[in-house]
Amino acid sequence: MNYLCFSISTRDEELRGILIATLSELGLESFQEEDDALHAYHPADDFSDEQEYGMRELVGKYKLPLERSTIQAQNWNELWESNFEPILVGDFCGIRADFHPPHTEVKHEMIINPEMAFGTGHHATTYMMIELMSGLAFRDRKVLDYGCGTGILAILAHFLGASPIDAVDIEVASYENTLVNAQRNQAEDIRVLHGTLESVVDSGYSIVLANINRNVILDTLPALRKKVQSEGHLLVSGILHSDQELIERAAADAGFALELKREREGWIAMQFSRP
Numbered sequence: 586m587n588y589l590c591f592s593i594s595t596r597d598e599e600l601r602g603i604l605i606a607t608l609s610e611l612g613l614e615s616f617q618e619e620d621d622a623l624h625a626y627h628p629a630d631d632f633s634d635e636q637e638y639g640m641r642e643l644v645g646k647y648k649l650p651l652e653r654s655t656i657q658a659q660n661w662n663e664l665w666e667s668n669f670e671p672i673l674v675g676d677f678c679g680i681r682a683d684f685h686p687p688h689t690e691v692k693h694e695m696i697i698n699p700e701m702a703f704g705t706g707h708h709a710t711t712y713m714m715i716e717l718m719s720g721l722a723f724r725d726r727k728v729l730d731y732g733c734g735t736g737i738l739a740i741l742a743h744f745l746g747a748s749p750i751d752a753v754d755i756e757v758a759s760y761e762n763t764l765v766n767a768q769r770n771q772a773e774d775i776r777v778l779h780g781t782l783e784s785v786v787d788s789g790y791s792i793v794l795a796n797i798n799r800n801v802i803l804d805t806l807p808a809l810r811k812k813v814q815s816e817g818h819l820l821v822s823g824i825l826h827s828d829q830e831l832i833e834r835a836a837a838d839a840g841f842a843l844e845l846k847r848e849r850e851g852w853i854a855m856q857f858s859r860p
Protein backbone atom coordinates (compact mmCIF):
# COMPACT_ATOMS: atom_id res chain seq x y z
CA MET A 586 0.00 0.00 0.00
CA ASN A 587 1.24 3.47 -0.90
CA TYR A 588 0.84 6.43 1.45
CA LEU A 589 0.27 10.11 0.91
CA CYS A 590 2.52 12.48 2.83
CA PHE A 591 1.27 16.02 3.50
CA SER A 592 4.05 18.33 4.69
CA ILE A 593 2.98 21.57 6.40
CA SER A 594 5.73 24.07 7.14
CA THR A 595 5.57 25.78 10.54
CA ARG A 596 7.97 26.36 13.44
CA ASP A 597 5.09 27.05 15.85
CA GLU A 598 4.97 24.06 18.22
CA GLU A 599 1.54 24.92 19.59
CA LEU A 600 0.16 25.35 16.10
CA ARG A 601 1.50 21.91 15.14
CA GLY A 602 -0.53 20.54 18.03
CA ILE A 603 -3.66 22.23 16.72
CA LEU A 604 -2.97 20.85 13.25
CA ILE A 605 -2.55 17.30 14.58
CA ALA A 606 -5.78 17.52 16.54
CA THR A 607 -7.74 18.81 13.55
CA LEU A 608 -6.20 16.41 11.05
CA SER A 609 -6.90 13.49 13.40
CA GLU A 610 -10.55 14.47 13.35
CA LEU A 611 -10.37 14.39 9.55
CA GLY A 612 -9.18 10.80 9.79
CA LEU A 613 -5.47 11.14 9.04
CA GLU A 614 -3.63 8.33 10.71
CA SER A 615 -0.01 9.15 11.54
CA PHE A 616 2.13 12.21 12.15
CA GLN A 617 5.77 13.14 12.34
CA GLU A 618 6.89 16.44 13.86
CA GLU A 619 10.08 18.29 12.97
CA ASP A 620 11.36 21.67 14.16
CA ASP A 621 10.05 23.42 11.07
CA ALA A 622 7.30 21.13 9.75
CA LEU A 623 4.54 18.65 10.40
CA HIS A 624 4.16 15.57 8.19
CA ALA A 625 0.78 13.82 8.09
CA TYR A 626 0.28 10.41 6.47
CA HIS A 627 -2.71 8.55 5.06
CA PRO A 628 -3.23 5.52 2.77
CA ALA A 629 -3.30 6.78 -0.81
CA ASP A 630 -6.23 4.58 -1.87
CA ASP A 631 -8.45 5.76 0.98
CA PHE A 632 -8.11 9.53 0.91
CA SER A 633 -11.45 11.22 0.25
CA ASP A 634 -12.42 14.50 -1.37
CA GLU A 635 -13.86 15.55 2.00
CA GLN A 636 -10.49 15.01 3.69
CA GLU A 637 -8.78 16.92 0.89
CA TYR A 638 -11.17 19.84 1.30
CA GLY A 639 -10.78 19.86 5.09
CA MET A 640 -7.00 19.89 4.85
CA ARG A 641 -6.95 22.69 2.27
CA GLU A 642 -9.34 24.70 4.43
CA LEU A 643 -7.14 24.16 7.50
CA VAL A 644 -3.85 25.29 5.93
CA GLY A 645 -5.67 28.17 4.25
CA LYS A 646 -6.98 29.34 7.61
CA TYR A 647 -3.44 29.63 8.99
CA LYS A 648 -1.85 30.61 5.64
CA LEU A 649 0.60 27.70 5.73
CA PRO A 650 2.45 26.14 2.78
CA LEU A 651 1.43 22.54 2.01
CA GLU A 652 3.33 19.98 -0.05
CA ARG A 653 1.93 16.62 -1.09
CA SER A 654 3.96 13.55 -2.03
CA THR A 655 3.51 9.78 -2.33
CA ILE A 656 5.56 7.25 -0.38
CA GLN A 657 5.83 3.88 -2.04
CA ALA A 658 4.91 0.92 0.15
CA GLN A 659 8.38 -0.59 0.07
CA ASN A 660 9.85 2.64 1.50
CA TRP A 661 7.49 2.96 4.47
CA ASN A 662 9.43 0.87 7.01
CA GLU A 663 12.66 2.55 5.96
CA LEU A 664 11.06 5.93 6.61
CA TRP A 665 9.93 4.97 10.11
CA GLU A 666 13.27 3.40 11.01
CA SER A 667 15.15 6.53 9.95
CA ASN A 668 12.97 8.74 12.20
CA PHE A 669 12.11 6.51 15.15
CA GLU A 670 14.27 7.10 18.21
CA PRO A 671 13.99 5.30 21.57
CA ILE A 672 12.02 7.09 24.31
CA LEU A 673 12.47 7.13 28.08
CA VAL A 674 9.72 8.18 30.48
CA GLY A 675 11.95 8.71 33.50
CA ASP A 676 13.13 5.38 34.90
CA PHE A 677 9.59 4.04 34.69
CA CYS A 678 9.30 3.04 31.06
CA GLY A 679 11.36 2.73 27.91
CA ILE A 680 9.97 2.40 24.39
CA ARG A 681 12.04 1.22 21.45
CA ALA A 682 11.66 -0.45 18.08
CA ASP A 683 12.94 -3.97 17.56
CA PHE A 684 16.01 -2.68 15.73
CA HIS A 685 17.20 -0.66 18.78
CA PRO A 686 19.37 -2.07 21.60
CA PRO A 687 17.53 -2.85 24.88
CA HIS A 688 17.07 -0.34 27.68
CA THR A 689 18.66 -1.50 30.92
CA GLU A 690 17.82 1.37 33.28
CA VAL A 691 14.00 1.25 33.29
CA LYS A 692 11.38 -0.77 35.17
CA HIS A 693 9.40 -1.60 32.05
CA GLU A 694 10.48 -1.82 28.44
CA MET A 695 8.20 -2.10 25.41
CA ILE A 696 9.09 -2.90 21.84
CA ILE A 697 6.74 -0.91 19.63
CA ASN A 698 6.99 -0.91 15.85
CA PRO A 699 4.54 1.82 14.85
CA GLU A 700 4.05 1.11 11.15
CA MET A 701 0.93 3.22 10.35
CA ALA A 702 -0.55 3.43 13.86
CA PHE A 703 -0.37 6.31 16.33
CA GLY A 704 1.19 5.99 19.77
CA THR A 705 4.91 5.48 20.18
CA GLY A 706 5.50 7.66 23.23
CA HIS A 707 7.14 10.38 21.16
CA HIS A 708 4.07 12.57 21.19
CA ALA A 709 3.29 14.49 24.37
CA THR A 710 -0.20 12.97 24.61
CA THR A 711 1.09 9.40 24.89
CA TYR A 712 4.03 10.41 27.08
CA MET A 713 1.69 12.02 29.65
CA MET A 714 -0.61 8.99 29.66
CA ILE A 715 2.36 6.83 30.58
CA GLU A 716 3.28 9.28 33.34
CA LEU A 717 -0.25 9.13 34.76
CA MET A 718 -0.28 5.33 34.54
CA SER A 719 2.88 5.21 36.67
CA GLY A 720 0.87 6.56 39.62
CA LEU A 721 -1.97 4.03 39.51
CA ALA A 722 -2.25 0.45 40.76
CA PHE A 723 -2.97 -1.89 37.85
CA ARG A 724 -2.42 -5.29 39.46
CA ASP A 725 -5.47 -7.51 38.78
CA ARG A 726 -7.46 -4.48 37.54
CA LYS A 727 -9.78 -4.68 34.53
CA VAL A 728 -8.58 -2.19 31.89
CA LEU A 729 -9.89 -0.78 28.62
CA ASP A 730 -7.61 1.01 26.14
CA TYR A 731 -10.03 3.07 24.04
CA GLY A 732 -8.40 4.23 20.80
CA CYS A 733 -5.43 1.92 21.28
CA GLY A 734 -3.28 3.03 18.31
CA THR A 735 -0.17 0.84 18.48
CA GLY A 736 -1.41 -0.88 21.66
CA ILE A 737 1.29 0.80 23.72
CA LEU A 738 -0.92 1.66 26.71
CA ALA A 739 -2.65 -1.74 26.78
CA ILE A 740 0.75 -3.44 26.66
CA LEU A 741 2.04 -1.26 29.51
CA ALA A 742 -1.08 -2.15 31.51
CA HIS A 743 -0.20 -5.81 30.91
CA PHE A 744 3.32 -5.24 32.24
CA LEU A 745 1.80 -3.54 35.30
CA GLY A 746 -0.23 -6.65 36.08
CA ALA A 747 -3.67 -5.66 34.79
CA SER A 748 -6.11 -8.41 33.85
CA PRO A 749 -8.30 -8.67 31.86
CA ILE A 750 -7.38 -6.03 29.26
CA ASP A 751 -9.44 -4.93 26.25
CA ALA A 752 -8.16 -2.65 23.48
CA VAL A 753 -10.26 -1.14 20.71
CA ASP A 754 -9.63 1.14 17.74
CA ILE A 755 -11.74 2.21 14.78
CA GLU A 756 -8.75 2.11 12.41
CA VAL A 757 -7.88 -1.23 10.81
CA ALA A 758 -4.17 -0.32 10.81
CA SER A 759 -4.27 0.29 14.57
CA TYR A 760 -6.17 -2.94 15.24
CA GLU A 761 -3.64 -4.95 13.24
CA ASN A 762 -0.63 -3.13 14.69
CA THR A 763 -1.87 -3.70 18.26
CA LEU A 764 -2.18 -7.44 17.59
CA VAL A 765 1.39 -7.56 16.27
CA ASN A 766 2.85 -5.45 19.08
CA ALA A 767 1.00 -7.44 21.75
CA GLN A 768 2.53 -10.63 20.39
CA ARG A 769 5.93 -8.94 20.10
CA ASN A 770 5.77 -8.05 23.83
CA GLN A 771 4.35 -11.43 24.86
CA ALA A 772 1.07 -9.79 25.89
CA GLU A 773 -1.25 -12.02 23.87
CA ASP A 774 -3.83 -11.98 26.68
CA ILE A 775 -4.95 -8.51 25.51
CA ARG A 776 -8.28 -8.80 23.70
CA VAL A 777 -8.06 -6.52 20.66
CA LEU A 778 -11.25 -5.27 18.98
CA HIS A 779 -11.79 -3.39 15.74
CA GLY A 780 -14.57 -0.82 16.06
CA THR A 781 -15.96 2.00 18.16
CA LEU A 782 -16.75 2.15 21.85
CA GLU A 783 -20.06 0.47 21.02
CA SER A 784 -18.05 -2.58 19.96
CA VAL A 785 -16.99 -3.02 23.59
CA VAL A 786 -19.95 -4.85 25.12
CA ASP A 787 -18.27 -5.33 28.49
CA SER A 788 -18.24 -2.84 31.39
CA GLY A 789 -17.03 -2.63 34.99
CA TYR A 790 -13.53 -1.44 34.08
CA SER A 791 -11.31 -0.28 36.92
CA ILE A 792 -9.29 1.90 34.53
CA VAL A 793 -10.17 3.26 31.09
CA LEU A 794 -7.39 4.80 28.99
CA ALA A 795 -8.54 7.21 26.27
CA ASN A 796 -5.76 8.89 24.31
CA ILE A 797 -7.86 10.12 21.38
CA ASN A 798 -9.02 13.67 20.65
CA ARG A 799 -11.34 16.30 22.03
CA ASN A 800 -14.41 15.55 19.94
CA VAL A 801 -14.37 11.81 20.51
CA ILE A 802 -13.87 12.31 24.25
CA LEU A 803 -16.72 14.82 24.43
CA ASP A 804 -19.04 12.56 22.44
CA THR A 805 -18.35 9.46 24.53
CA LEU A 806 -17.99 10.74 28.12
CA PRO A 807 -21.50 9.58 29.15
CA ALA A 808 -20.86 6.15 27.61
CA LEU A 809 -17.42 5.98 29.23
CA ARG A 810 -18.97 6.63 32.64
CA LYS A 811 -21.07 3.50 32.16
CA LYS A 812 -17.93 1.54 31.37
CA VAL A 813 -16.01 2.70 34.48
CA GLN A 814 -16.89 0.99 37.74
CA SER A 815 -17.50 2.93 40.97
CA GLU A 816 -14.22 4.28 42.38
CA GLY A 817 -12.60 3.54 39.02
CA HIS A 818 -10.49 5.90 36.91
CA LEU A 819 -10.64 7.47 33.47
CA LEU A 820 -7.42 8.80 31.93
CA VAL A 821 -7.80 11.05 28.89
CA SER A 822 -5.32 12.78 26.61
CA GLY A 823 -5.23 14.30 23.14
CA ILE A 824 -6.55 17.59 24.51
CA LEU A 825 -5.15 20.97 23.60
CA HIS A 826 -4.52 23.45 26.41
CA SER A 827 -7.26 25.69 25.03
CA ASP A 828 -9.83 22.89 25.40
CA GLN A 829 -9.10 21.81 28.96
CA GLU A 830 -11.93 23.74 30.61
CA LEU A 831 -14.41 22.38 28.07
CA ILE A 832 -13.33 18.80 28.86
CA GLU A 833 -13.38 19.42 32.62
CA ARG A 834 -16.96 20.76 32.49
CA ALA A 835 -18.18 17.95 30.26
CA ALA A 836 -16.52 15.32 32.47
CA ALA A 837 -18.10 16.83 35.58
CA ASP A 838 -21.50 16.82 33.86
CA ALA A 839 -20.97 13.14 33.03
CA GLY A 840 -20.25 12.33 36.67
CA PHE A 841 -16.44 12.30 36.79
CA ALA A 842 -14.24 14.08 39.34
CA LEU A 843 -10.87 15.53 38.26
CA GLU A 844 -7.95 14.13 40.26
CA LEU A 845 -4.77 15.00 38.36
CA LYS A 846 -3.75 17.04 35.35
CA ARG A 847 -0.53 17.19 33.35
CA GLU A 848 0.61 19.56 30.61
CA ARG A 849 3.32 19.06 28.02
CA GLU A 850 4.06 20.96 24.81
CA GLY A 851 0.64 22.61 24.77
CA TRP A 852 -1.24 19.35 25.36
CA ILE A 853 -3.23 18.30 28.43
CA ALA A 854 -3.78 14.88 30.02
CA MET A 855 -6.29 14.39 32.83
CA GLN A 856 -7.03 11.71 35.38
CA PHE A 857 -10.64 11.45 36.55
CA SER A 858 -12.33 9.20 39.09
CA ARG A 859 -15.90 7.98 39.11
CA PRO A 860 -17.24 8.58 42.65
